[in-house]
Amino acid sequence: MDSYSDTPFNLSSICLSNLLTVVSMSTPHDIITIHINIICKKLKSFEALRLLIIFKFQFKLTVIYVAFVILMITLTSFTLFIILNNVKYYSRHGYLLSKFNANN
Incomplete structure (x- = not known):
């Protein structure tokens, strides 16, 4: 092996490219297990622990972020649904037009 292939940067990039290949066809638990195995084979134990x-941490943040986005979308759609139903109700009974004309 030449000295370039033994550098930690090159080993990290090999590890990440292997991980990206695995991500598309595995469950999150499988991804973490395979990622641990790849790191332990290719890197020193301290760097493997740091990357792990x-x-x-990144995986937990991603799950929290996705849950937060889903919650915000749900709350926004629910709020818009209530507002639009109120507008339909009040416009059907003439409240909006009478208040608009009273102000002018």
């Missing part, structure tokens, strides 16, 4: 902690 970063990966797990």
